[in-house]
Amino acid sequence: MLLLWLAAAGAAPTPSDATRGELEQVVLPSLDARRASAEARAAALSGVFDGSRTLADAWPLRTQLDLFDRAVLAGLQRELDASARSREAERALSPALDDPDLLERHRATLAATLDAEEAAGRLDSRLIASRQAFLDRAPGLATAAWRDSLDRWQRALDAATAEGATEDAVAAGDAALAARSRLEDIRSAAWRGWLLADPTLLATAVDALPTTPDPDTAAVVLAVAPLLGDHPAVTASREALDRAAQARQDATLEEARRRLAGVTLPANVQLADLESAVERATAAVEAAPPEKRALAELELQIVKKRLDLATGKAAEDAAAAQQRADEARRAAEVLKAEAEREGQRSAISDQLLAFQTSVATVYEEEAQRRTAAEARLQQFRDRLGALTEAAAAARALGMLAPERPGRLDQAYLDTRALVRDLYDALEEARHTEEALLADARHRRTEADSISELPLPDDQAATLAKSRSDLEEAFASRGQRARADRDTLYAILHDARDLRRSLRTSASGTALTQARRDFVPELGRELAALPGQARSAGRSAAIWALGLPALLGDLSVLGALIVGSAELLVLAAIWVAARRQVPGFVERLAEAAQKGATFVVDGDIRRATDQAGELALRALDLAVGIVLYTRLSDGVVGVLVYLWILRGVVRAAPLVARASLSSPDDPHPSLRFVTNPTETLAVRSLRALAWWWALSRLAQLVSVELLDADRLRDLASMLSSAAFWSLLAVGVLAWGPLAVSTLARQPEHTGVARWAATPVGTGIFARIVALPRLVVALGIVGMQMALSVASRIVEGRSGLGWLQSALARTQIKRTEASEPIAVSTEVVQQLDALRREGMPRPEAEAQIVAAHAEWRESGRRGLVSLIGDRGSGKTRIVKRLPELLPEARLCETAVPSRITDPAAMVRWLAGVLGVEATDEASLVKALEDLPPTTLAIGNVERLFLRRVGGYRPLRSLVGIATATADRHFWVLAVHAPAWDYLTGIAARLNLDAFREHIRLEAASGPVLAAWLEGSLLESGWSMSYQELATTGLLGGDEVLAEKRARTAFWRLLSDAAGGTPENAAELLGRSLGAVGERALSVHPFEAPTSAEIEGVSDDLLFTLTALVQHAAATAEELAAALNRRPEATRTHAKNLVHLGIAEEERDRATYRIAPLWEPAVRRLLRQKHFLYGAS
């Protein structure tokens, strides 16, 4: 036993053991009980709200409290708040236990309990709030309004229940109890009716009251008048209270009369005075208003009494009697004043009650108006949503769906109807706002009139509260009305957007229908603008007020910083670019003046100024456009757009000034014109720019700012009208210039002659001559366009075929008769020209320059001179002594094809007069020679297209390269050969050449200047009449001959391949004699590629080889073509028989006939056999 006791004693109870037990046996059960209680209370409270339970069920401990006393309700709410706070604190508590299961059970039970109590507490609060709202609605039922009555009833009850109470006291006590009961009944009925939203409950309770209520009952009924509305009991109660007040007044007066009857007066009062007084008092009674008649009658009785006493020789104390009379009178007056005040008080109460009722009416009406407004707005939103979906569904249909156009049209028309309805709704909303303002003014006036009455303090406070509620209602009402209008504007904006988008898809029928309503819709749009502007202003104000909060959002702030950084970078680029513009423009102007042939000369400084300013404007415009792409929304977007428009307007005249120059303003430009023309051009561009800018501005304002489509349409119409007006003005201004230009031209077509008739200076003369001015402008415009196009085509080599095609259309291809043969002198002159060759000053200058550079640098004295046969290579080589007079020259040409490098060395050594057997020795020998300019022609004969066939040429290039520091080498090469050799340039080390001087194909004008110029210098005249064509409408013969001449030389150049030798030959074939030293030019026949299109591939390869080698024997061709010599010879003979090739019998070489070479090369290029520059 001892051991057991010791063991038990050693195991002392731990705090956790005690806590666990307490938790399980006390805490958890109590939490469960609390939860059950809270759930029961919540269920009872829910039953109160649905009418199934009474307040006593829900608040059994609070039924004794006066729940119509606001202070009690406030106290209850404070209790509930305190309970909520203690529950929060309880949630945070957790017992100190090491048993997780028990802890979890405690936590769950506690949470459930607190949640249930929280829910019950919310219902309690809801019930208290309902009661307070009820008292707000019917303040007459609050305990404060019944304090006096309750005290009176309590005193009556106390008196009735006291010992020795009289029957009257008991009756009064019964009456008090009954009144109190009625009050409770009515309050209870009113509260239940309010809670359950059932007005019949109160009406039923009121119906149970007596039809002629006593004042207390009447007061109760009037207290619930705001809830009863037009119930008859309200009227009856009001009348009962009036009667009670009147009765009190009458009783007071009766009391005064009774007191007066006991009053005696002294006898020594003068009878005459008394009789006069009686007469006066009688008159006063007759004249007194009804409310004062009783007093006047009392006065009369007093005076009569005095008279009676005086005549009755009564021996009373006059002063005492007078005093008593005066006291009675004063008491009567006091009582009367009280009665008056009581009456006034009743009337004021009525007025105040009516005022409070009207305040409640304002709330009710506002609630109804809100509901109706919300419903209408939602209706509009629903309509807009439905239309948007309908439009999307219609657009989603396939383009070929038959119902698509109909549905789109219907959506468009429905949207237009919605917009119209929205306009109507806005108008209605405006009227509603005005009506609400008028109503507010009226009610304020009513309140002012009540406040002027002598109100007791409690009523004054009630009035002040009611006025405050009224102002609050007005403010809220006004705010909501404005918000409704803003919402309508927002819906209208979206509807207009939808209408705008559907308009682009609408059919012509729908648009025609819409156009009929243009004017009315425009009127409505304009009428809606002020309201729209105010609404937009309110939105902007709200946005501005919310800006600080917005900036507090980090994401917004971050986006703003990033956007600002972009703008800062753009601004920096803009500033830097503006600084660079003047210098850039100056450099550009100088380069343009030097390089561009179409730029008129002039003072470069003036051009720089104008172009610089234009460039700055263009830069500003570009920055504006970039900025607009980033900031196109809202007011900022509009400002940027205005900036762009401004830039365009300011830049336009500068374009004219920079492009044109005049005597007063000479500067490099595209065209030189007269002063009036320049002024007119500037004005025209400025006018156009303003028109465009104003059109765009009108569009921007009407759509972006005003959201007014009809206004935009109106602006478009006005813009279109303005454009046509501008056009007409332009024609009237420019027309006379065009007429004078046409008049200056030598001869015209019939139409041109008519258009060139001078126009009078007056405005009417110009208007009458408008058709002529238009035609004149058209003709001049076409001439300018053709001139520009010709210049473009001339300037672009890739369009050579187009030039030729144009040229062929400009000359006559058939002749009336055979030309007469020209004289021998002409033939000889042409032969001489052919032999001498055409001067090539550019190429000669290049050689001279290269030579000079070599002399200065002492390096790389190796140039190639490349050209077709007959292009002038030999002439240039022969002119080298003239071109390089100080140079030691050695000129030679490769005599025939050399295919062996050693043979080449031997030949060159022989030419140079040195001993050499190989490359190295020749190089050494050359280094011993004094500096020499070595010109070698026919270098193409140093290669043959076969294995090992490039060695001689490579050897020569190697020798030249090795000695190019000491000697200046000019190697003349046939152009097609060179083009072929560039394909293996690395093999031949062609990069060693300092320069490749190419003799380009001579153009028509160049050939004309050489050939025609030479003949003209010799005294011959040349006529192109045989080539000229005339148009269907008659023609300018001189102009036609000019065109024919240009076309002839163009075609000649094409046919000759740009080769002077061929050109001379062809010219010789096209001249005819027409008289003394007069020549006529006729069409020439030249080979075309079409004539040989059908040749076989074998012949084409043969032609290719001949082109590349310039001339070759049959054996050489065989080696190049890898064919047997017999076959090659056959092909070559074929070509000779066709006339395409020529055979030099002494050297047994074949070459392409000079006149055939251009056609052959064209064909080979077409067939892709040749693909280089040749």
Added chain:
Amino acid sequence: MDTQILEFVDFSRIPYALAVIAVAWVSNRFITRTLDDLGVRFTERRLLFKQITSFTRFVILIGAAALVAASVVRFSSEVLLAIGGSVAVAVGFAFKDLLASLMAGLILLLDRPFQVGDRVEFGGHYGEVLEIGLRTVRINTLDDNLISVPNSRFLTDAVSCANAGALEQMCVFEFWIGMDQDFDVAKEIAYDATASSNFVYLKRAIIVHLKEVTLPHQPLMAMKVTVKAYVFDGRFESAFGTDVHERVHRAFRAAGIASAAA
């Protein structure tokens, strides 16, 4: 059933359909001939004209077929729904391959792994693409055999294209010389022979490589001389090879350079 089927045919539109077919046929012939003529005249654009011909033929045929079907056959949506199910499946299965080839043909024209006029190697066949048709691609091999390959095959299998729409294409020639031969001279000969060929396209560089190899099927080492050059027109590919080989071997003989197997 036959009567019911005839309900869906608008006989009044048959003359219109026949006219459409005739116009399509004539247009096709005219355009093909015109473009072929242009291709002959402007040789450097020959392949482009062939491609335009193929594309145009496709468009004309499909457009004409659509027009004919839309004008002659009148199916309401109900009928389409009614017959759509099983008939559509049956027709789909029957024409599966044809439709697949048709779509593949369109994809070939748009995606262009090769074009008309290109030299392609596919399935062991090498030749020039003559036509990309509605159903097949026709290839003309070097031995003048015409091979028709269904279009759908080209979507799943790899095809090698030598010139990708250009006239010129690369050709590779290989020569084997003994290890003891003068390869410098051999390289020079190979280069010169190629550069001097009638068919070479010198806008692209000629490249000559040298490599030591073991001859196949023989225990012999050799120097392989590889020449890569472009022919200026793919139709001369074989002739180019022949020309270069002749020149090279002739020059080798003259220079005393022996081939590897000698």
